[in-house]
Amino acid sequence: MEEILRVEGLSKTFTLSRKQQKIEHTTNKKKVAVDSLSFTANRGEIFGLLGPNGAGKTTTLRMLSTLIHPDSGDAWLDGCSVISDPEGVRAKIGFLTSELKLEDFFTPNYLFSFFSQLHSVPEEVMKQRKEQMFARFGIDKFAEVKVANLSTGMKQKLSLVISLVHDPEIIIFDEPTNGLDVLTARTVTDYLQELRGLGKTIILSTHIFSLVERLCDRVGIIIDGKLCVCGSLSEVCDGMTIEDRFFEIYKQQKGGEE
Amino acid sequence: MNNNAQPSEGTPVFQQTERKGNTMTIIKKEFARFFGDRSLFFTSVIMPGLLIYIIYSLMGDGIGKMIEEGSNDVVAVSVENMPPSLAPMLTSIDTNISFVNTGFGQPDIDKLENKDLNVVLLRFPANFDSIVASYDPASGAPAQNVEIYYNSANNASSRVYTELTAALTAYEDQMSNRFDINRADSEEQLFDCATMDDKGAMIWSKLLPMLIIMMLFSGTMAIAPSAIAGEKERGTIATLLVTPMRRNELALGKVVSLSCMALLSGISSFLGIALSLPKMVGGAENVEIPFNYAFGDYAALLLIILSAVLIMASAVSILSALAKDVKNAGTMITPFMLVIVFAGLMPMFQSGVPQNVVVYAIPFYNSIETLTAVFGHDLSWTAVIVTLVSNIAYAGLAVWGLSRMFNSEKIMFGK
Structure with a gap:
């Protein structure tokens, strides 16, 4: 098995505003979102980061995609460091989250070409991929419709397609099925499996147990910014369902505090 | 496992073109x-x-309209004691004024409150010419007073008031003129030398x-x-x-x-x-x-x-x-x-x-x-x-x- 992602001691602390302190019921000005996280992922697998809301999943993925900088630690994606070669990292990955929006004014056709250019995709390849991807997700009929006029499901499918214009080796997906209707969610999860079949590596975050069971080869459980357990699905589950196992770990982790 | 995952061959579908400027x-x-x-x-x-x-x-x-408004309306000016020396000058200042030599009283002045009337009332003192001729500004006695009743809310009335005032002031200046400043004797003579x-x-x-x-x-x-x-x-x-x-x-x-x-x-x-x-x-x-x-x-x-x-x-x-x-x-x-x-x-x-x-x-x-x-x-x-x-x-x-x-x-x- 070939290692394609290595995360070493990644940490991130946020400064809380007064308002945020009130919401979190704390007088601490600092909040450790990610606490020296280390794990690896192999080429051609789906790796899941499982954890409750606020556990630090999104922060981790945003550090991996170089949108935010770690306070300490580093991560290498297909050999590129998020610290020393963020542009190299961005060329290797496709990052998708609901926070990344597409400009309402443009059409899928224009956006696909625009982002292909930013990723230096050759013209010929771009045309071919556009045709293929648009057909795969049923965007072809809406290729000239402005994003503003697309249905929510179509917008999400387009976001997925746009994040993959450059056929990246690593796909980082924050909460892949959040906010999707059942049909779109199914399309997306099917496609992730298809990508794995093509040898792509997928790193996703989720709080949905069934999604982990159905998709992930390996999983890391993250609670309060710390990675509690990491391994193949069967190793982590240890004969239990992932849900039971998660709550067992959660109790162990939180037990001391309550 | 090696410590740093090295770039590998992988299975890229295409080779990215050389990075161009974005x-x-x-x-x-x-x-x-x-x-x-x-x-x-x-x-x-x-x-x-x-x-x-x-x-x-x-x-x-x-602004143009405001200036133009009332400029062509005929205004009736009632003049009391029109001085013979001024009559030719006053009657020539504006063709849209009809002068009537007549006396007027308070009821006529009151009527001027109606702003729709194009009317001006002009009153000279009796024997205006002779009094002006014998008046000595150095004496300290008050000068003769010419009364012009008008309505400033009526553009025509207001216009004629301005014209009459200007004409009378010019007449007064002309009587006491001792010297001029920068009077051009020909059109070519310019005093402001800026181009x-x-x-x-x-x-x-x-x-x-x-x-x-x-x-x-x-x-x-x-x-x-x-x-x-x-x-x-x-x-x-x-x-x-x-x-x-x-x-x-x-x-x-x-x-x-x-x-x-x-x-x-x-x-x-x-x-x-x-x-x-x-x-x-x-x-x-x-x-x-x-x-x-x-x-x-x-x-x-x-x-x-x-x-x-x-x-x-x-x-x-x-x-x-x-x-x-x-x-x-x-x-x-x-x-x-x-x-x-x-x-x-x-x-x-x-x-x-x-x-x-x-x-x-x-x-x-x-x-x-x-x-x-x-x-x-x-x-x-x-x-x-x-x-x-x-x-x-x-x-x-x-x-x-x-x-x-x-x-x-x-x-x-x-x-």
């Missing part, structure tokens, strides 16, 4: 957005010029620099917030930031495209003013202010304007990148605009342009002063070059700052 890609996208969105183009380019033209023209027409060109240059150099800078700035203000703060607010900037594009390419692309759009919007406003100004000043006056500038002046003008737009677009871009959303950007830009207005007013309160070259390194102020120099026929290429070089340097600095900001998670993603 600045042009960004500029093209901004242009596609700007020119493709008819309502955006209309509100930021067509409308400013059109609105200014319409408003100024209407104001000009309004018409210099007079024009003086007017343009006070008026145009501020106008140009203000128009360019309002153009920038109309466009920049939505291009950067708007992208932040809508979450579309993050989508750009996860591509391999360098931050400085994004910053440069934004600043250059915004400068072009701001220039267009500024030109539109300027055309609006230039075309409506003659109407505003009023064609009736027949004032022709000469506008004579050489090729060098125009070249300097163009260069200064381009560099000024560049520096404005970069400054507004920085503010707009700092802002949370478009609304916040507007609030942040307003104080900055006041500074620009203040700098724009400076030439009005000073004579000549500063000679110290260092002054031309002060952003915004330098553009105003060099524009003033160009319009005032006082062009110094040293000043222009210092202005251009410093403006480009500041813009470069701003682009660098902006790319740092695009890289800052606090600024880009801070809530």
